[in-house]
Amino acid sequence: MKPAPFVHHAPRTVGEAAAVLAQVGHDGKVLAGGQSLVPILNMRLASPAHLVDINGVEGLDGIDVSDEAVRVGALARHAALARSEDAYAALPLLRQATLNVAHPAIRNRGTTVGSIAHADPAGEMPAVLALCDGVVEAVSARGRREIGWQDFFAGPLETTLQADELAVAVRFGRFPTGTRTAFRESARRHGDYALAGVGVMVTVADGVVTAARASFVSVTDVPSVLDLGPVLAGTEASSESWGAAVDSAAAAVRDHVQPESDIHATSDYRRMLVGELTRRVLVESVTAAEGDRR
Amino acid sequence: MTDVEALHDVTVTVNGVRRTAAVPARRLLSDFLRHDLRLTGTHVGCEHGVCGACTVLVDGAPMRSCLMFAVSAQQHEITTVEGLGSAPDARVTPTGESLSPVQQAFAECHGLQCGFCTPGFLTTITAYLQENPTPTSEQAREAISGNLCRCTGYQNIVKSVLRAAEITAERRAEAEGDGETA
Ligand SMILES: Cc1cc2nc3c(=O)[nH]c(=O)nc-3n(C[C@H](O)[C@H](O)[C@H](O)COP(=O)(O)OP(=O)(O)OC[C@H]3O[C@@H](n4cnc5c(N)ncnc54)[C@H](O)[C@@H]3O)c2cc1C
Numbered sequence: 429m430k431p432a433p434f435v436h437h438a439p440r441t442v443g444e445a446a447a448v449l450a451q452v453g454h455d456g457k458v459l460a461g462g463q464s465l466v467p468i469l470n471m472r473l474a475s476p477a478h479l480v481d482i483n484g485v486e487g488l489d490g491i492d493v494s495d496e497a498v499r500v501g502a503l504a505r506h507a508a509l510a511r512s513e514d515a516y517a518a519l520p521l522l523r524q525a526t527l528n529v530a531h532p533a534i535r536n537r538g539t540t541v542g543s544i545a546h547a548d549p550a551g552e553m554p555a556v557l558a559l560c561d562g563v564v565e566a567v568s569a570r571g572r573r574e575i576g577w578q579d580f581f582a583g584p585l586e587t588t589l590q591a592d593e594l595a596v597a598v599r600f601g602r603f604p605t606g607t608r609t610a611f612r613e614s615a616r617r618h619g620d621y622a623l624a625g626v627g628v629m630v631t632v633a634d635g636v637v638t639a640a641r642a643s644f645v646s647v648t649d650v651p652s653v654l655d656l657g658p659v660l661a662g663t664e665a666s667s668e669s670w671g672a673a674v675d676s677a678a679a680a681v682r683d684h685v686q687p688e689s690d691i692h693a694t695s696d697y698r699r700m701l702v703g704e705l706t707r708r709v710l711v712e713s714v715t716a717a718e719g720d721r722r
Numbered sequence: 723m724t725d726v727e728a729l730h731d732v733t734v735t736v737n738g739v740r741r742t743a744a745v746p747a748r749r750l751l752s753d754f755l756r757h758d759l760r761l762t763g764t765h766v767g768c769e770h771g772v773c774g775a776c777t778v779l780v781d782g783a784p785m786r787s788c789l790m791f792a793v794s795a796q797q798h799e800i801t802t803v804e805g806l807g808s809a810p811d812a813r814v815t816p817t818g819e820s821l822s823p824v825q826q827a828f829a830e831c832h833g834l835q836c837g838f839c840t841p842g843f844l845t846t847i848t849a850y851l852q853e854n855p856t857p858t859s860e861q862a863r864e865a866i867s868g869n870l871c872r873c874t875g876y877q878n879i880v881k882s883v884l885r886a887a888e889i890t891a892e893r894r895a896e897a898e899g900d901g902e903t904a
Protein backbone atom coordinates (compact mmCIF):
# COMPACT_ATOMS: atom_id res chain seq x y z
CA MET A 429 0.00 0.00 0.00
CA LYS A 430 0.97 3.65 -0.22
CA PRO A 431 1.19 6.27 2.53
CA ALA A 432 -1.59 8.81 2.98
CA PRO A 433 -0.78 12.37 1.91
CA PHE A 434 1.36 14.45 4.27
CA VAL A 435 3.17 17.76 4.28
CA HIS A 436 6.93 17.28 4.02
CA HIS A 437 9.18 19.58 6.05
CA ALA A 438 12.90 19.61 5.41
CA PRO A 439 14.56 21.71 8.13
CA ARG A 440 18.30 22.43 7.76
CA THR A 441 19.09 23.08 11.43
CA VAL A 442 18.07 21.69 14.80
CA GLY A 443 16.45 25.06 15.59
CA GLU A 444 14.31 24.91 12.45
CA ALA A 445 13.32 21.33 13.19
CA ALA A 446 12.29 22.25 16.73
CA ALA A 447 10.28 25.21 15.42
CA VAL A 448 8.36 23.02 12.95
CA LEU A 449 7.73 20.36 15.58
CA ALA A 450 6.38 23.03 17.95
CA GLN A 451 4.05 24.19 15.23
CA VAL A 452 2.68 20.81 14.08
CA GLY A 453 2.56 19.15 17.52
CA HIS A 454 0.71 15.85 17.63
CA ASP A 455 -0.07 16.01 13.90
CA GLY A 456 3.64 15.61 13.13
CA LYS A 457 6.24 12.85 13.18
CA VAL A 458 9.99 12.95 12.89
CA LEU A 459 11.31 11.06 9.85
CA ALA A 460 14.85 9.79 10.40
CA GLY A 461 15.95 6.63 8.53
CA GLY A 462 12.32 5.68 7.93
CA GLN A 463 13.09 1.98 8.36
CA SER A 464 10.37 1.63 10.97
CA LEU A 465 8.20 4.64 10.17
CA VAL A 466 7.80 4.15 6.40
CA PRO A 467 6.52 0.55 6.73
CA ILE A 468 3.97 1.91 9.23
CA LEU A 469 2.94 4.64 6.78
CA ASN A 470 2.86 2.23 3.83
CA MET A 471 0.54 -0.07 5.76
CA ARG A 472 -1.49 2.96 6.87
CA LEU A 473 -1.12 2.02 10.51
CA ALA A 474 -0.48 5.73 10.97
CA SER A 475 -1.13 8.76 8.79
CA PRO A 476 0.47 11.85 10.32
CA ALA A 477 -0.40 15.10 8.54
CA HIS A 478 3.19 16.36 8.75
CA LEU A 479 6.56 14.66 8.47
CA VAL A 480 9.60 16.48 9.75
CA ASP A 481 12.38 14.94 7.67
CA ILE A 482 15.63 15.48 9.58
CA ASN A 483 17.89 13.92 6.93
CA GLY A 484 19.06 17.34 5.76
CA VAL A 485 19.80 18.75 9.22
CA GLU A 486 23.43 19.76 9.60
CA GLY A 487 25.66 18.30 12.27
CA LEU A 488 23.56 15.39 13.49
CA ASP A 489 25.61 12.50 12.10
CA GLY A 490 28.49 12.58 14.59
CA ILE A 491 29.84 9.67 16.60
CA ASP A 492 32.01 11.12 19.36
CA VAL A 493 33.97 9.30 22.00
CA SER A 494 34.79 10.92 25.34
CA ASP A 495 36.20 9.44 28.55
CA GLU A 496 32.68 8.85 29.87
CA ALA A 497 30.56 8.01 26.87
CA VAL A 498 30.06 7.35 23.18
CA ARG A 499 27.72 10.01 21.84
CA VAL A 500 25.77 9.05 18.73
CA GLY A 501 23.97 11.76 16.76
CA ALA A 502 20.45 11.39 15.38
CA LEU A 503 21.63 10.92 11.79
CA ALA A 504 24.35 8.35 12.50
CA ARG A 505 23.21 5.25 10.63
CA HIS A 506 23.47 1.79 12.18
CA ALA A 507 26.12 0.98 9.55
CA ALA A 508 28.27 3.97 10.56
CA LEU A 509 28.15 2.98 14.22
CA ALA A 510 29.07 -0.62 13.38
CA ARG A 511 32.01 0.59 11.27
CA SER A 512 33.34 3.19 13.71
CA GLU A 513 36.71 1.98 15.05
CA ASP A 514 36.73 4.67 17.74
CA ALA A 515 33.35 3.61 19.05
CA TYR A 516 34.42 -0.03 18.93
CA ALA A 517 37.60 0.64 20.87
CA ALA A 518 35.68 2.58 23.53
CA LEU A 519 32.63 0.34 23.78
CA PRO A 520 32.86 -2.97 21.83
CA LEU A 521 29.26 -3.74 22.80
CA LEU A 522 28.02 -1.18 20.27
CA ARG A 523 29.39 -3.10 17.29
CA GLN A 524 28.60 -6.47 18.88
CA ALA A 525 24.93 -5.47 19.11
CA THR A 526 24.52 -3.31 16.00
CA LEU A 527 25.60 -6.12 13.68
CA ASN A 528 22.47 -7.94 14.85
CA VAL A 529 20.16 -5.11 13.81
CA ALA A 530 18.39 -6.08 10.59
CA HIS A 531 20.24 -6.54 7.28
CA PRO A 532 22.96 -4.34 5.77
CA ALA A 533 20.55 -2.49 3.46
CA ILE A 534 18.39 -1.53 6.46
CA ARG A 535 21.45 -0.61 8.53
CA ASN A 536 22.65 1.70 5.76
CA ARG A 537 19.58 3.89 6.25
CA GLY A 538 18.17 3.26 9.74
CA THR A 539 19.58 5.28 12.63
CA THR A 540 20.61 4.19 16.10
CA VAL A 541 18.76 7.10 17.69
CA GLY A 542 15.65 6.34 15.61
CA SER A 543 15.63 2.79 16.82
CA ILE A 544 15.82 4.00 20.43
CA ALA A 545 13.05 6.57 19.81
CA HIS A 546 10.97 3.78 18.25
CA ALA A 547 11.35 1.74 21.49
CA ASP A 548 10.53 -1.64 20.00
CA PRO A 549 10.93 -4.35 22.67
CA ALA A 550 12.50 -6.45 19.87
CA GLY A 551 15.08 -3.75 19.10
CA GLU A 552 18.68 -4.26 20.12
CA MET A 553 19.72 -0.67 20.73
CA PRO A 554 17.19 0.20 23.47
CA ALA A 555 18.54 -2.78 25.43
CA VAL A 556 22.10 -1.61 24.82
CA LEU A 557 21.30 1.94 25.93
CA ALA A 558 19.95 0.48 29.17
CA LEU A 559 22.95 -1.77 29.76
CA CYS A 560 25.27 1.22 29.24
CA ASP A 561 23.21 3.37 31.61
CA GLY A 562 22.64 5.73 28.69
CA VAL A 563 21.00 9.09 28.25
CA VAL A 564 18.84 10.63 25.49
CA GLU A 565 19.45 14.29 24.60
CA ALA A 566 16.24 16.03 23.52
CA VAL A 567 15.73 19.47 22.03
CA SER A 568 12.50 21.42 21.59
CA ALA A 569 11.56 25.04 21.11
CA ARG A 570 11.12 25.06 24.90
CA GLY A 571 14.76 24.13 25.50
CA ARG A 572 17.06 21.19 25.93
CA ARG A 573 16.83 18.29 28.37
CA GLU A 574 18.49 14.98 29.10
CA ILE A 575 16.46 11.89 29.81
CA GLY A 576 18.05 8.90 31.56
CA TRP A 577 17.09 5.55 30.02
CA GLN A 578 14.96 4.56 33.03
CA ASP A 579 12.76 7.59 32.48
CA PHE A 580 12.76 7.32 28.69
CA PHE A 581 11.06 4.00 27.91
CA ALA A 582 7.39 4.13 28.89
CA GLY A 583 6.07 0.93 27.27
CA PRO A 584 6.30 -1.08 24.07
CA LEU A 585 6.79 1.48 21.24
CA GLU A 586 6.24 4.26 23.77
CA THR A 587 8.65 6.81 25.20
CA THR A 588 8.44 9.95 27.30
CA LEU A 589 9.72 12.07 24.43
CA GLN A 590 7.13 14.80 23.81
CA ALA A 591 5.57 15.43 20.40
CA ASP A 592 7.51 18.67 19.99
CA GLU A 593 10.87 17.14 20.97
CA LEU A 594 13.66 15.97 18.71
CA ALA A 595 16.13 13.43 20.09
CA VAL A 596 19.39 14.95 18.84
CA ALA A 597 21.69 12.28 20.24
CA VAL A 598 22.07 9.45 22.71
CA ARG A 599 25.03 8.82 24.98
CA PHE A 600 26.08 5.26 25.75
CA GLY A 601 28.04 5.22 29.02
CA ARG A 602 31.44 3.53 28.95
CA PHE A 603 32.29 0.74 31.38
CA PRO A 604 35.10 0.69 33.96
CA THR A 605 38.48 -0.75 32.94
CA GLY A 606 38.54 -4.52 33.12
CA THR A 607 34.98 -4.80 31.77
CA ARG A 608 34.17 -7.19 29.01
CA THR A 609 30.94 -7.37 27.07
CA ALA A 610 29.18 -9.81 24.80
CA PHE A 611 25.90 -9.85 22.93
CA ARG A 612 23.98 -12.71 21.42
CA GLU A 613 20.54 -13.31 20.05
CA SER A 614 18.62 -16.02 18.31
CA ALA A 615 16.52 -15.33 15.22
CA ARG A 616 15.06 -17.58 12.55
CA ARG A 617 17.33 -15.89 10.02
CA HIS A 618 20.31 -13.73 10.86
CA GLY A 619 19.08 -10.11 10.63
CA ASP A 620 15.47 -10.84 11.52
CA TYR A 621 13.99 -9.58 14.76
CA ALA A 622 15.27 -11.81 17.55
CA LEU A 623 13.14 -14.39 19.36
CA ALA A 624 15.33 -13.53 22.34
CA GLY A 625 18.60 -11.74 22.90
CA VAL A 626 20.89 -10.73 25.72
CA GLY A 627 23.84 -8.42 26.26
CA VAL A 628 26.14 -8.62 29.28
CA MET A 629 28.89 -6.63 30.89
CA VAL A 630 31.26 -8.33 33.30
CA THR A 631 33.93 -6.44 35.21
CA VAL A 632 36.86 -8.54 36.35
CA ALA A 633 39.65 -7.40 38.69
CA ASP A 634 42.57 -9.73 39.45
CA GLY A 635 40.66 -12.62 37.90
CA VAL A 636 37.63 -12.10 40.17
CA VAL A 637 34.27 -10.79 39.00
CA THR A 638 33.41 -7.50 40.68
CA ALA A 639 30.30 -6.48 38.75
CA ALA A 640 27.98 -7.95 36.12
CA ARG A 641 24.75 -6.85 34.47
CA ALA A 642 22.51 -8.12 31.70
CA SER A 643 19.92 -6.53 29.44
CA PHE A 644 17.44 -8.20 27.09
CA VAL A 645 15.82 -8.15 23.66
CA SER A 646 12.30 -9.44 22.87
CA VAL A 647 11.63 -10.83 26.35
CA THR A 648 10.72 -7.71 28.32
CA ASP A 649 8.18 -4.96 27.51
CA VAL A 650 10.64 -2.17 28.11
CA PRO A 651 14.41 -2.35 28.46
CA SER A 652 15.27 -3.75 31.83
CA VAL A 653 18.67 -4.37 33.39
CA LEU A 654 19.26 -7.29 35.73
CA ASP A 655 22.12 -6.92 38.21
CA LEU A 656 23.99 -10.23 38.16
CA GLY A 657 26.37 -9.01 40.88
CA PRO A 658 24.58 -11.03 43.59
CA VAL A 659 25.16 -14.33 41.74
CA LEU A 660 28.50 -13.65 40.04
CA ALA A 661 30.51 -11.18 42.14
CA GLY A 662 33.40 -12.73 44.01
CA THR A 663 33.64 -15.67 41.62
CA GLU A 664 36.97 -16.36 39.98
CA ALA A 665 36.22 -16.32 36.27
CA SER A 666 38.44 -19.29 35.42
CA SER A 667 37.70 -21.37 38.52
CA GLU A 668 35.50 -24.45 38.89
CA SER A 669 32.83 -22.46 40.70
CA TRP A 670 32.37 -20.29 37.57
CA GLY A 671 30.23 -22.94 35.88
CA ALA A 672 27.81 -23.11 38.80
CA ALA A 673 27.70 -19.32 39.04
CA VAL A 674 26.82 -19.08 35.35
CA ASP A 675 24.01 -21.59 35.91
CA SER A 676 22.64 -19.44 38.74
CA ALA A 677 22.86 -16.36 36.52
CA ALA A 678 20.89 -18.12 33.78
CA ALA A 679 18.25 -19.10 36.35
CA ALA A 680 18.06 -15.52 37.64
CA VAL A 681 17.53 -14.31 34.07
CA ARG A 682 14.77 -16.85 33.43
CA ASP A 683 13.01 -15.58 36.58
CA HIS A 684 13.47 -11.96 35.61
CA VAL A 685 12.15 -11.89 32.03
CA GLN A 686 8.48 -11.79 31.02
CA PRO A 687 8.35 -13.05 27.44
CA GLU A 688 5.11 -13.17 25.50
CA SER A 689 3.90 -15.86 23.14
CA ASP A 690 3.31 -15.05 19.50
CA ILE A 691 3.34 -16.82 16.14
CA HIS A 692 7.15 -17.00 16.23
CA ALA A 693 7.67 -18.64 19.61
CA THR A 694 5.97 -19.46 22.90
CA SER A 695 6.74 -17.64 26.09
CA ASP A 696 8.32 -20.79 27.59
CA TYR A 697 10.59 -21.25 24.60
CA ARG A 698 11.80 -17.67 24.76
CA ARG A 699 12.45 -18.02 28.48
CA MET A 700 14.50 -21.16 27.93
CA LEU A 701 16.32 -19.50 25.03
CA VAL A 702 17.31 -16.37 26.93
CA GLY A 703 18.66 -18.50 29.79
CA GLU A 704 20.86 -20.45 27.39
CA LEU A 705 22.00 -17.29 25.60
CA THR A 706 22.92 -15.79 28.98
CA ARG A 707 25.09 -18.81 29.73
CA ARG A 708 26.86 -18.41 26.41
CA VAL A 709 27.49 -14.67 26.58
CA LEU A 710 28.84 -14.94 30.10
CA VAL A 711 31.32 -17.64 29.11
CA GLU A 712 32.21 -15.73 25.97
CA SER A 713 32.70 -12.45 27.78
CA VAL A 714 35.33 -13.80 30.13
CA THR A 715 37.14 -15.99 27.60
CA ALA A 716 37.27 -13.90 24.42
CA ALA A 717 39.63 -10.95 24.47
CA GLU A 718 37.42 -7.96 25.37
CA GLY A 719 34.39 -10.11 24.59
CA ASP A 720 35.45 -9.55 21.02
CA ARG A 721 32.92 -11.74 19.35
CA ARG A 722 30.33 -9.90 17.24
CA MET B 723 -7.97 15.47 1.80
CA THR B 724 -9.88 17.85 -0.41
CA ASP B 725 -7.09 20.08 -1.67
CA VAL B 726 -4.75 18.94 -4.37
CA GLU B 727 -1.49 17.57 -3.01
CA ALA B 728 1.49 19.89 -3.31
CA LEU B 729 4.14 18.75 -5.78
CA HIS B 730 7.89 18.81 -5.18
CA ASP B 731 10.49 19.02 -7.90
CA VAL B 732 12.81 16.14 -7.19
CA THR B 733 16.16 15.92 -8.96
CA VAL B 734 18.31 12.84 -8.63
CA THR B 735 21.13 11.36 -10.65
CA VAL B 736 20.04 7.94 -11.79
CA ASN B 737 22.64 5.71 -13.42
CA GLY B 738 24.74 8.77 -14.17
CA VAL B 739 21.92 10.83 -15.71
CA ARG B 740 20.28 13.78 -13.95
CA ARG B 741 16.51 13.28 -13.85
CA THR B 742 13.79 15.55 -12.49
CA ALA B 743 10.10 15.00 -11.87
CA ALA B 744 7.39 16.79 -9.92
CA VAL B 745 5.89 14.41 -7.38
CA PRO B 746 3.87 14.49 -4.15
CA ALA B 747 5.83 14.13 -0.89
CA ARG B 748 4.44 10.66 -0.31
CA ARG B 749 5.90 9.26 -3.55
CA LEU B 750 8.13 6.34 -2.57
CA LEU B 751 11.52 6.26 -4.27
CA SER B 752 10.56 2.86 -5.74
CA ASP B 753 7.45 4.35 -7.39
CA PHE B 754 9.38 7.44 -8.43
CA LEU B 755 11.81 5.23 -10.33
CA ARG B 756 9.15 2.98 -11.82
CA HIS B 757 6.26 5.36 -12.52
CA ASP B 758 7.78 8.79 -12.89
CA LEU B 759 11.10 7.86 -14.49
CA ARG B 760 9.79 4.72 -16.21
CA LEU B 761 12.70 2.64 -14.93
CA THR B 762 10.79 -0.54 -14.23
CA GLY B 763 13.84 -2.71 -13.55
CA THR B 764 13.47 -2.00 -9.83
CA HIS B 765 10.81 -4.39 -8.55
CA VAL B 766 8.37 -3.93 -5.70
CA GLY B 767 7.38 -6.94 -3.63
CA CYS B 768 6.35 -6.20 -0.08
CA GLU B 769 6.66 -2.45 0.45
CA HIS B 770 7.79 -2.92 4.02
CA GLY B 771 11.48 -3.60 3.73
CA VAL B 772 11.42 -7.36 4.05
CA CYS B 773 11.82 -8.85 0.57
CA GLY B 774 14.67 -6.73 -0.82
CA ALA B 775 13.37 -6.73 -4.43
CA CYS B 776 13.37 -2.91 -4.51
CA THR B 777 16.99 -2.52 -3.33
CA VAL B 778 18.90 0.20 -5.17
CA LEU B 779 22.26 1.83 -4.49
CA VAL B 780 22.04 5.29 -2.94
CA ASP B 781 25.45 6.95 -3.19
CA GLY B 782 26.81 3.43 -3.65
CA ALA B 783 25.17 1.86 -0.59
CA PRO B 784 22.29 -0.62 -0.92
CA MET B 785 19.01 0.69 0.47
CA ARG B 786 15.33 -0.22 0.21
CA SER B 787 13.73 2.15 -2.28
CA CYS B 788 10.28 1.26 -0.88
CA LEU B 789 11.32 2.74 2.49
CA MET B 790 12.54 6.07 1.16
CA PHE B 791 10.58 8.99 -0.17
CA ALA B 792 11.70 10.50 -3.46
CA VAL B 793 11.88 13.90 -1.73
CA SER B 794 14.50 12.49 0.65
CA ALA B 795 16.58 11.26 -2.31
CA GLN B 796 16.89 14.84 -3.62
CA GLN B 797 20.37 15.42 -5.10
CA HIS B 798 21.59 11.89 -4.34
CA GLU B 799 23.07 9.40 -6.81
CA ILE B 800 20.98 6.32 -7.45
CA THR B 801 22.08 3.17 -9.23
CA THR B 802 19.37 0.80 -10.32
CA VAL B 803 19.67 -2.57 -12.03
CA GLU B 804 19.48 -0.73 -15.37
CA GLY B 805 22.76 0.99 -14.52
CA LEU B 806 24.80 -2.13 -13.71
CA GLY B 807 25.49 -2.95 -17.36
CA SER B 808 27.32 0.32 -17.88
CA ALA B 809 29.85 -0.26 -15.06
CA PRO B 810 33.49 -0.10 -16.24
CA ASP B 811 33.87 -3.84 -15.74
CA ALA B 812 30.75 -4.76 -17.73
CA ARG B 813 31.34 -6.67 -20.97
CA VAL B 814 29.22 -7.13 -24.06
CA THR B 815 28.06 -10.72 -24.51
CA PRO B 816 27.87 -12.53 -27.89
CA THR B 817 24.12 -11.82 -27.86
CA GLY B 818 24.75 -8.11 -27.55
CA GLU B 819 23.83 -7.22 -23.96
CA SER B 820 26.29 -5.53 -21.67
CA LEU B 821 26.57 -7.48 -18.40
CA SER B 822 28.38 -6.58 -15.19
CA PRO B 823 30.30 -9.38 -13.45
CA VAL B 824 27.38 -10.04 -11.11
CA GLN B 825 24.89 -10.20 -13.99
CA GLN B 826 27.23 -12.47 -15.95
CA ALA B 827 27.57 -14.77 -12.93
CA PHE B 828 23.78 -15.01 -12.50
CA ALA B 829 23.45 -15.98 -16.15
CA GLU B 830 26.20 -18.62 -15.90
CA CYS B 831 25.07 -20.14 -12.59
CA HIS B 832 21.30 -20.01 -13.16
CA GLY B 833 20.99 -17.58 -10.28
CA LEU B 834 17.46 -16.68 -11.33
CA GLN B 835 14.25 -18.29 -12.45
CA CYS B 836 11.29 -15.90 -12.66
CA GLY B 837 13.59 -12.92 -12.12
CA PHE B 838 11.31 -11.00 -9.80
CA CYS B 839 13.82 -10.84 -6.95
CA THR B 840 16.85 -10.50 -9.22
CA PRO B 841 17.25 -6.69 -9.42
CA GLY B 842 17.50 -6.54 -5.62
CA PHE B 843 20.02 -9.36 -5.47
CA LEU B 844 22.15 -7.83 -8.23
CA THR B 845 22.40 -4.41 -6.59
CA THR B 846 22.98 -5.90 -3.12
CA ILE B 847 25.72 -8.24 -4.33
CA THR B 848 27.38 -5.56 -6.48
CA ALA B 849 27.83 -3.34 -3.41
CA TYR B 850 28.82 -6.28 -1.20
CA LEU B 851 31.66 -7.42 -3.48
CA GLN B 852 33.14 -3.95 -3.37
CA GLU B 853 33.42 -4.28 0.39
CA ASN B 854 34.48 -7.92 0.37
CA PRO B 855 35.90 -9.00 -3.02
CA THR B 856 36.75 -12.56 -1.89
CA PRO B 857 33.83 -13.93 0.14
CA THR B 858 33.68 -17.48 1.47
CA SER B 859 30.55 -19.43 0.71
CA GLU B 860 29.32 -18.77 4.25
CA GLN B 861 29.87 -15.02 3.82
CA ALA B 862 28.07 -15.15 0.47
CA ARG B 863 25.07 -16.68 2.20
CA GLU B 864 25.13 -14.00 4.87
CA ALA B 865 25.44 -11.26 2.24
CA ILE B 866 22.15 -12.26 0.63
CA SER B 867 20.26 -12.97 3.86
CA GLY B 868 18.25 -9.75 3.52
CA ASN B 869 16.78 -10.70 0.14
CA LEU B 870 14.00 -13.18 -0.50
CA CYS B 871 13.69 -15.48 -3.52
CA ARG B 872 10.68 -17.74 -3.98
CA CYS B 873 12.09 -19.72 -6.90
CA THR B 874 15.72 -20.71 -6.78
CA GLY B 875 16.19 -22.15 -3.31
CA TYR B 876 19.19 -19.80 -3.02
CA GLN B 877 21.89 -22.39 -3.82
CA ASN B 878 22.53 -21.00 -7.26
CA ILE B 879 22.46 -17.45 -5.96
CA VAL B 880 25.22 -18.33 -3.48
CA LYS B 881 27.18 -19.86 -6.37
CA SER B 882 26.55 -16.68 -8.38
CA VAL B 883 28.06 -14.53 -5.62
CA LEU B 884 31.22 -16.64 -5.62
CA ARG B 885 31.40 -16.72 -9.41
CA ALA B 886 30.84 -12.95 -9.58
CA ALA B 887 33.84 -12.48 -7.30
CA GLU B 888 35.93 -14.57 -9.72
CA ILE B 889 34.72 -12.71 -12.80
CA THR B 890 35.37 -9.36 -11.12
CA ALA B 891 38.94 -10.43 -10.33
CA GLU B 892 39.48 -11.80 -13.87
CA ARG B 893 38.26 -8.60 -15.47
CA ARG B 894 40.37 -6.49 -13.14
CA ALA B 895 43.47 -8.56 -14.00
CA GLU B 896 42.62 -8.23 -17.70
CA ALA B 897 42.20 -4.46 -17.41
CA GLU B 898 45.49 -4.16 -15.52
CA GLY B 899 47.19 -6.36 -18.14
CA ASP B 900 45.87 -4.09 -20.91
CA GLY B 901 47.12 -1.10 -19.00
CA GLU B 902 50.64 -2.54 -18.92
CA THR B 903 50.88 -3.43 -22.62
CA ALA B 904 49.26 -0.23 -23.82
C1 LIG C 1 13.09 -5.63 7.32
C2 LIG C 1 13.47 -4.88 8.56
C3 LIG C 1 14.09 -5.55 9.59
C4 LIG C 1 14.45 -4.88 10.75
N1 LIG C 1 15.07 -5.58 11.74
C5 LIG C 1 15.41 -4.94 12.88
C6 LIG C 1 16.06 -5.65 13.94
O1 LIG C 1 16.36 -6.84 13.85
N2 LIG C 1 16.35 -4.94 15.07
C7 LIG C 1 16.05 -3.61 15.19
O2 LIG C 1 16.35 -3.03 16.23
N3 LIG C 1 15.47 -2.93 14.21
C8 LIG C 1 15.14 -3.55 13.06
N4 LIG C 1 14.53 -2.83 12.06
C9 LIG C 1 14.22 -1.39 12.29
C10 LIG C 1 15.43 -0.50 12.03
O3 LIG C 1 16.44 -0.76 12.97
C11 LIG C 1 15.09 0.98 12.11
O4 LIG C 1 16.19 1.64 11.58
C12 LIG C 1 14.88 1.59 13.47
O5 LIG C 1 13.93 0.89 14.20
C13 LIG C 1 14.33 3.00 13.38
O6 LIG C 1 15.30 3.91 12.99
P1 LIG C 1 15.00 4.92 11.80
O7 LIG C 1 16.11 5.88 11.79
O8 LIG C 1 14.75 4.15 10.57
O9 LIG C 1 13.70 5.68 12.35
P2 LIG C 1 12.33 6.07 11.63
O10 LIG C 1 11.71 4.89 10.99
O11 LIG C 1 12.54 7.27 10.81
O12 LIG C 1 11.49 6.48 12.93
C14 LIG C 1 11.00 5.53 13.85
C15 LIG C 1 10.20 6.25 14.94
O13 LIG C 1 11.06 7.01 15.79
C16 LIG C 1 10.78 8.41 15.68
N5 LIG C 1 12.08 9.08 15.60
C17 LIG C 1 13.13 8.72 14.81
N6 LIG C 1 14.18 9.52 15.03
C18 LIG C 1 13.79 10.42 15.96
C19 LIG C 1 14.45 11.52 16.59
N7 LIG C 1 15.72 11.81 16.31
N8 LIG C 1 13.75 12.24 17.50
C20 LIG C 1 12.47 11.93 17.79
N9 LIG C 1 11.80 10.90 17.23
C21 LIG C 1 12.45 10.15 16.32
C22 LIG C 1 9.93 8.57 14.44
O14 LIG C 1 9.07 9.67 14.53
C23 LIG C 1 9.19 7.26 14.39
O15 LIG C 1 8.10 7.28 15.25
C24 LIG C 1 14.17 -3.48 10.88
C25 LIG C 1 13.55 -2.80 9.84
C26 LIG C 1 13.19 -3.47 8.69
C27 LIG C 1 12.50 -2.72 7.60
Ligand code: FES
Nearest residue numbers: 767768769774788
Ligand atom coordinates in the same frame (compact mmCIF):
# COMPACT_ATOMS: atom_id res chain seq x y z
S1 FES D 1 9.49 -3.99 -1.88
FE1 FES D 1 11.01 -2.97 -0.77
S2 FES D 1 11.78 -4.54 0.47
FE2 FES D 1 10.10 -5.53 -0.47
Ligand code: FES
Nearest residue numbers: 835836871872873
Ligand atom coordinates in the same frame (compact mmCIF):
# COMPACT_ATOMS: atom_id res chain seq x y z
S1 FES E 1 13.86 -15.94 -9.22
FE1 FES E 1 11.75 -15.92 -8.79
S2 FES E 1 11.71 -14.93 -6.88
FE2 FES E 1 13.80 -15.20 -7.19
